[in-house]
Amino acid sequence: FIFSITDSVTNNAVIQLSKDAFLLEINDFPVNFLSLNTSEQLAVSTSNVLALDASGSMFANEFDESVDPPVAIIDGNGNPVTLLQLTASAAHQFITEKADADEVAVVPFDSNVELIDNTLLANYSMTDSDSANVTYNYSDSGFVTSKADLHFSVDMYNAFSPLWNNFYRYDEKHADRTDSVSSLNDDYRWSGGTQLEGAINDSVTLASARSNTLKRIFVMTDGNSSFADRDGVVAAALQNSIPVNAISVGSGANTVDLSVIAQETGGAFFELTDAINIAGIYSSLQTSVKFSYVAYLGIPLQAGDVIKLTLDLNGETVIRTITL
Numbered sequence: 001f002i003f004s005i006t007d008s009v010t011n012n013a014v015i016q017l018s019k020d021a022f023l024l025e026i027n028d029f030p031v032n033f034l035s036l037n038t039s040e041q042l043a044v045s046t047s048n049v050l051a052l053d054a055s056g057s058m059f060a061n062e063f064d065e066s067v068d069p070p071v072a073i074i075d076g077n078g079n080p081v082t083l084l085q086l087t088a089s090a091a092h093q094f095i096t097e098k099a100d101a102d103e104v105a106v107v108p109f110d111s112n113v114e115l116i117d118n119t120l121l122a123n124y125s126m127t128d129s130d131s132a133n134v135t136y137n138y139s140d141s142g143f144v145t146s147k148a149d150l151h152f153s154v155d156m157y158n159a160f161s162p163l164w165n166n167f168y169r170y171d172e173k174h175a176d177r178t179d180s181v182s183s184l185n186d187d188y189r190w191s192g193g194t195q196l197e198g199a200i201n202d203s204v205t206l207a208s209a210r211s212n213t214l215k216r217i218f219v220m221t222d223g224n225s226s227f228a229d230r231d232g233v234v235a236a237a238l239q240n241s242i243p244v245n246a247i248s249v250g251s252g253a254n255t256v257d258l259s260v261i262a263q264e265t266g267g268a269f270f271e272l273t274d275a276i277n278i279a280g281i282y283s284s285l286q287t288s289v290k291f292s293y294v295a296y297l298g299i300p301l302q303a304g305d306v307i308k309l310t311l312d313l314n315g316e317t318v319i320r321t322i323t324l
Contacts, residue, residue: 001295002039002214003309003320004288006268011284013291014313023310026301034298038291039214045101046289047143047210049203050091052157053221054108054190057252058084059159065274073276079170083249086275087220088158090282092174094218095150097286103143105206106153109199111192115206116153117142124184134180143210148178159188194223196254200233200244200261208240214292215240217267218285220247220278224254234264243267245285249275266322 001024005014019036039046061080063070073081095104106116114120118140128134136152144150151174155161160170166187173182200219207215217237227233237244245267246258255271262269268288270281301307301324308321 013287046214051219194225196225237265
């Protein structure tokens with residue numbers, strides 16, 4: 001039985017809780033945990049999908065809303081910073097902080113949803129800093145444990161990295177990359193509409209095919225994209241035991257559907273009006289991956305069982321119920 005606990009003030013995982021802090025009931029009968037550890041203690045590897053909005057609206061300059069009037073965020077070179085760049089920076093931080101054995105797939109989406117893998121990279125004639133042709137064996141599946149390779153995929157998501165031709169190259173190649181690719185010799189691949197439903201559905205499909213016990217999806221968007229079948233999205237995630245963690249940024253994002261999907265799949269939902277805080281949210285989400293609780297029950301479960309978990313901590317009581 002796997003669950004995570006998040007402090008709603010700091011957004012960080014709550015760790016080091018003992019079995020005595022919980023009450024577990026199955027079909028209204030109390031059941032004891034045989035053991036309770038964290039995924040980090042047990043070295044449980046996770047499969048994670050980062051679904052990152054790459055639509056045209058992500059190219060808008062971002063403003064620091066903590067001052068009045070708000071001012072544009074400027075980088076060290078005097079250039080305005082876009083939401084796309086802030087998201088890329090947060091994704092880089094998520095990757096830097098991940099456990100070495102955890103695998104991650106990066107899925108940029110605009111009107112199309114595309115997994116970064118060897119098939120996608122085959123569309124490009126890559127060159128190194130001397131303009132010599134190079135090949136790069138990234139990943140056939142799109143899932144990667146190497147942090148260096150994952151930093152490449154986030155640089156590919158970032159239109160302002162040196163990999164692309166058609167934007168001012170504000171951002172440098174990530175310092176932890178070890179590949180020799182200097183350029184994809186093409187214009188940025190994305191920047192259209194916002195296919196949010198397809199991004200989540202495709203992410204569920206990708207994660208469900210992995211063999212790791214723990215699987216999670218992290219989706220970020222600023223778009224007000226509608227859902228044709230929200231219940232179907234939730235059902236697919238629940239069928240595969242995959243929580244969908246959602247981050248909405250700005251007043252135009254679809255907070256209603258995202259919050260419902262996150263809540264009903266056991267994920268976390270964050271609504272940001274100030275994108276400058278996005279890096280902290282991604283860092284906090286990484287703690288929930290590392291410090292998920294893994295409890296062993298020692299009894300068989302079957303479809304239809306109702307599991308109720310109650311946590312009493314510092315005078316607060318939190319209850320979650322799921323039906324298998």
